[in-house]
Amino acid sequence: MATETQPPVPISITICGDGGCGKSSITLRLVHSQWTSDYDPTIEDSYSVTRRIDGVTYHLSLTDTAGQEEYRGMWASSNLGADAFLLVYDITSLDSLDALQHFNELIDMEAETRLDNADRALRAGLKPGHHDTSYGGGRRAKTAPPVKLVAGNKCDLQESRQVPAAKGLEWARKRGCGFMETSARLEVNIEETFALIVRRVMEGRRLADMGLNENTDLNARGQTKPLTPLPTDADPEKRAPGVRGPNLNGDRVGKPDGGFWKKLRCW
Template sequence: MDEAHRISITVCGDGGCGTTRITLVSPVPVWLIEDVLTTGKSSITLRLVRSQWTHEYDPTIEDSYSVTRIVDGSTYHLALTDTAGQEEYRSLWATSNLRSDAFFLVYDITNASSLETLDYFMSMIDIERESRIDKGEVMPVCIVAGNKCDLQDARQVKSQQGLEWARGRRCGFMETSAREMVNIEETFALLVRRVVEARKLQASGGIPPEAPSTQTLSPSTQNEKQAVQSSTGVDSRPRPRPSGAQAKKGFWASLKCW
């Protein structure tokens, strides 16, 4: 496969505590421990690679996976690197991780501090952005995902908060659920599209926008506004706006999230 169809993606976020170690001494179900102590970034990665929800694994130091996906009729080879999330492992972040075509930053909507943790990774990505601007290289693509959108009753980070955090850092935004398979394929398809767009822009001598628009596919609670804004170049066709209770039902049903 030619290089134009190869895309490297670095997955990062707070890894929390190890589920395996705690399971030995705790009567709490493993899935609940995973929900409380990790963002689920590895679960998202394995969902894409294995098409199954995995919650029993050791804390990630760094794992690499390869997967092939067809996006807009073209086949792409995705090289995924699931990086160290725990604070004690962050120094192991290799320079090669920062050379990725795209970054997928994951936080846990039931853990407010996990969103703050992304500042660490974002600071390194910003340095890489500046370096690529100086060298005239293709800019990296960044998308932020608020994972565990199936746990609405435990939500600590509102959809709008995640959207504003991502928008302020020139990133795309989604809300996902690795367990319920919500927006997993859609998010990686969006990453692929944005990388393709960035490469075309670079090839044409274009200048990347200072703050690219943000696409969201996120559920919202009854007290939150529906935060959905289309991204330039990503299916920007006008769509009819449904109204009333039927529209709300259709929105939730399409996301399988409540």
């Protein structure tokens, strides 16, 4: 007897960051497996793509937003209604990391609103859940806090790096975000980044369904372990097993001499 096919699970993701950091390149890599070196400032583009992750099919709705400061006021409220946010910076530009603070503050305000929604729903005798929930005059509002993940893009440009991976990771952890380094040009960690976002969203929904939003440490939920480093030029077949990421008190990974950290391309 054939089993009934489940429809794809919808997840909305807003991609934000400073102009020129590679937001559109990451998006196009995921959606069309394309990359271009031409820079065309985006005001706002929408895409959709289907992915199967952990045996479940998901329909991802992606919004690639404006990064230039003069366009930031055009952010629609729908952008803040996303299930998750990918905050992208350019590892060759320290300013692009600093620019993420603006977007992070907007997202944190949205997270507070959703927690307030959950609290009001509980007081009204309703189970918050992760879907839009009706309460108070028929208004519908999300109650699951958004997932945040920081992506340090252009990790293939090591010779021009201005933002050490440890600094990007520390910035993300302090603000309750997951962290990845990516390269849209070389297609490094693109699929992995969105798969991680999907898993974090589903975990957040599970907690919301259990009514645990208020009792959950958002910072702890946002943290992610660094990926295994890419192969080194000296030994392209090896992946340095056991290396888990930087010591944030110094640029050392794994061994005390820190030799591997100096060769690290991306993790």
